[in-house]
Amino acid sequence: MKKIPLVDVKAQYAPLLQELRERISDVLDSGEFILGPNVKAFEREAAAFLGVPQTVGVANGTDALVLVLDALGIGPGDEVICPAFTFYATAESIARRGATPVFADIDAATLNLDPADVAARVTGRTRAIIPVHLFGRPAPLAELAELGVTIVEDAAQAFGAGGTATTGVAxxxxxxxxxxxxxxxxxxxxxxxxxxxxxRVRMLRFHGSRDKVDFQFIGYNSRLDEIQAAALRVFLPRLTGWNASRREAAARYAELGLGEACELPEDEPGHVYHLFVSRSPERERLRAALADAGIASGVYYETPLHLQPALRYLGYEPGSLPETERAAAENFSVPLWAGVPPDVQERVVAVIREAASVGVSS
Ligand SMILES: Cc1ncc(COP(=O)(O)O)c(C=O)c1O
Incomplete structure (x- = not known):
């Protein structure tokens, strides 16, 4: 039987290949590759989509964080609170600036930052909080905003998620x-x-300059390039449909009864399901059954950030962030992408349900 991947990006852009080729061809014809018309247009279109006055294209999501922290003047002696149940880049960006990542625990139901635990970790040196909209689920921005600390949203996994992009400074x-x-x-x-x-970030991405004549700050070379911007301009108008399709697929997993075999991610209207991450203390057995059936699955942040070798100097011990560590031990994701065929989801659910009921009867 055909193997099922965790994410099928190619299936998502397959219907758009012709348009993509034309837009890339236009870039080649123009000879403009850096900060040309596509980047400018994409920045405007993305701002309109997100409902913010401005956006700035950069080389990747890690630099996006580093440049914002730099622009905020965050550096040595400063503390920035973030989750440990996230991709490494969230904390790496803080450490890269010479500031100290302070890890707060997560809420077991949402896997996002627990505002009460964040509040307990705010000190006189706290300069910012970086909530992550994990797996496409909006973090509790309103509660975090009450703490009166600058918020930088790490929305790497959540473009277009409801309620995001307009609370933090960036x-x-x-x-x-x-x-x-x-x-x-x-x-x-x-x-x-x-x-x-x-x-400031617009200048920082270009060596701290507006015009490559006067250099005002020590900056970076971190620009979104024209070919990426051209492709993103093909994809952005499809995003609302894609996010709706992801939400439908998530609802279908629930309807098919996956929730009887494991703990499903709790839904909420703004969630865009970058990934469909469930939990089970039996996840290794469920994943082995999926692998035997040719179905890919994933595990995230198995070693959470506070226990990563590079961040050991921060002094966190195992057991210091209990919900983070439990989520790290129990989470697993199953295939989901915009347009995932329903029969693929049926196969996934059938395999997991069977594996889970073996557990019940033995
Ligand atoms: C939560 C989070 N933050 C930051 C990043 C960094 O993004 P990039 O890989 O584009 O540098 C990623 C993704 O890779 C991410 O998932």
Missing amino acids: STYSFYPTKNLFGIGDGGLVAFTDEELAE
Whole structure:
């Protein structure tokens, strides 16, 4: 039987190949590859989509975070609170600036930051909080905003998720080719509610300059390129449909009874299901059954960030973030992409249900 991947990006862009080829061809004809008309147009179109005044295209989602923290003047001696149940880049960006990542625990139901635990970790040195909209689910921004600390949203996994992008001073995106909105290579974006900050990041991505004549700050070379922007302009108008399709697929998993075999991600209206991540203390057995049936599955942040070798200097011990560590031990994802065929989902659910009921009867 045909193997089922976890994400089928190619199936998503297959109907758009002709249009993609034409747009890339236009870039080749123009000879403009860096900060040309596609990047400018994409920045405008993305801002309109997200409902923010400005966006700035950068090289990837990691740089997006580093540049924002730099523009905020965050560096040595400063603390930034973030989750440990996220991709490494969230904390890496803080450490890259010479600041100290402070890890807060997550809420067991949402897998996003637990605002009460964040509140307990705010000190006189806290300069920002980076909530991650994990797996496409909006983080509790309203509760975090009550703490009165600058918020930078790590929205790498959540382009277009409801309620995001307009609370923090900036939200950062990755266009890594498995994301909800993806490029055909690396790419990133920062969306701003604060226009002064936008101008600073715009300069930072270009060596701290507006014109390559006067260099105002020590900056970076971190630009979204024209070919990526051209592809993103083909994909952006499809994103609302793609996100709706992901939500339908998530609802279908629930309807098919997957929730009787494992704990499903709790739905909420803004969730765009970048990934469909469930939980089970028996996940290894369920994943083995999926693998035997030729179905891919995934596990995320198995070693959470506070226990990663590079961050050991921060001094966290196993057991220090109990919900994070439990989620790391129990989470697993099953295939989901925009347009995932219902019969694929039926196969996934049948295999998991059978594996889970073996567990019940033995
Ligand atoms: C939560 C999170 N933050 C940051 C990043 C970094 O993005 P990039 O890979 O584009 O640098 C990613 C994705 O890879 C991510 O999932």
